[in-house]
Amino acid sequence: MTGRGLLTGQVVVVTGGSSGIGRALCRRAAEEGAAAVVIADRVEVGREGATVTAELVAAAGAEAVFIETDVSEPASWTAVVAAADRFGGVDTMCNVAGVSDNVDFLEIDLERLRRVMSVNFEGTFLGSQAAARSMMARGASGSIVNISSVGGMRGFARASSYSASKGAVGAFTYALADAVAPYGIRANVVHPGQVDTEMLRVDMRGGSPIRIPLGRKGEAAEIADAVIWLASDLATYVNGASIVVDGGYSAVI
Ligand SMILES: NC(=O)c1ccc[n+]([C@@H]2O[C@H](COP(=O)([O-])OP(=O)(O)OC[C@H]3O[C@@H](n4cnc5c(N)ncnc54)[C@H](O)[C@@H]3O)[C@@H](O)[C@H]2O)c1
Numbered sequence: 680m681t682g683r684g685l686l687t688g689q690v691v692v693v694t695g696g697s698s699g700i701g702r703a704l705c706r707r708a709a710e711e712g713a714a715a716v717v718i719a720d721r722v723e724v725g726r727e728g729a730t731v732t733a734e735l736v737a738a739a740g741a742e743a744v745f746i747e748t749d750v751s752e753p754a755s756w757t758a759v760v761a762a763a764d765r766f767g768g769v770d771t772m773c774n775v776a777g778v779s780d781n782v783d784f785l786e787i788d789l790e791r792l793r794r795v796m797s798v799n800f801e802g803t804f805l806g807s808q809a810a811a812r813s814m815m816a817r818g819a820s821g822s823i824v825n826i827s828s829v830g831g832m833r834g835f836a837r838a839s840s841y842s843a844s845k846g847a848v849g850a851f852t853y854a855l856a857d858a859v860a861p862y863g864i865r866a867n868v869v870h871p872g873q874v875d876t877e878m879l880r881v882d883m884r885g886g887s888p889i890r891i892p893l894g895r896k897g898e899a900a901e902i903a904d905a906v907i908w909l910a911s912d913l914a915t916y917v918n919g920a921s922i923v924v925d926g927g928y929s930a931v932i
Contacts, residue, residue: 683711685911689910690766691708692717692769693775694773694802695775698877700775704899708910721747721749750805768819772823773826777828781841798844799841800848803825803826823865824906831847865915865918867919868920868922869924870929871902873886
């Protein structure tokens with residue numbers, strides 16, 4: 680363990696853990712003393728994938744398990760929860776998996792809109808539900824952290840489906856925080872700005888030029904650190920919070 684022990688002994692589930700922010704989060708969770716990290720992701724052509732993440736987790740001293748998952752498929756969640764149960768059950772659920780959709784508003788047909796909504800919003804909803812059920816069944820407290828986006832607080836012409844899906848993640852998390860709090864479970868949402876990952880580099884062609892007061896894009900680990908804090912005992916009174924991690928981008932005109 681190379682961190683400060685913020686997640687000592689925890690079982691942490693990370694969707695989208697094969698890449699980008701999810702991978703950084705898996706590694707940071709292990710560094711902070713997590714006992715096990717469940718990496719829930721699709722296997723995608725051309726990506727280094729879950730093996731790399733699993734090696735990083737193991738090198739940091741935690742058990743790593745990869746479960747091939749489509750977060751938008753309810754049936755996927757049985758195996759994810761079962762994997763966590765082998766280590767005692769999920770303590771922290773991180774709904775990170777997502778897809779972008781960089782396209783003009785008028786080009787989006789219903790099928791395309793539903794694809795984005797099903798991964799970004801429905802996947803987060805199903806993951807939150809699966810984790811909450813698991814925690815409640817064990818009478819365990821826990822933490823759920825959902826990843827939205829600054830794009831879920833504001834909009835861009837070529838991000839209408841993405842913004843809608845991420846806005847839904849934010850609003851849903853507020854309701855979730857109220858629903859699970861009586862069981863000792865906290866739920867919070869993180870809104871990253873532009874983060875240097877494959878999604879930004881490839882899918883969004885580097886992202887639109889924006890003014891970021893800190894003068895640079897974020898690193899995946901900087902988003903992961905906000906999630907780690909929310910999942911830790913440093914945030915025991917933080918529930919239903921919306922944490923913006925964007926270098927100041929959304930604060931300025
Ligand atoms: N990179 C940014 O600038 C940025 C900004 C704001 C929010 N985000 C959000 O952060 C999250 C992580 O994005 P990233 O930048 O690390 O991108 P990424 O493309 O590197 O990682 C996304 C991961 O989600 C997985 N995924 C996609 N669909 C899935 C599905 N149906 N089931 C399971 N896994 C699936 C992918 O395989 C991939 O591993 C996303 O929700 C994204 O919307 C990213």
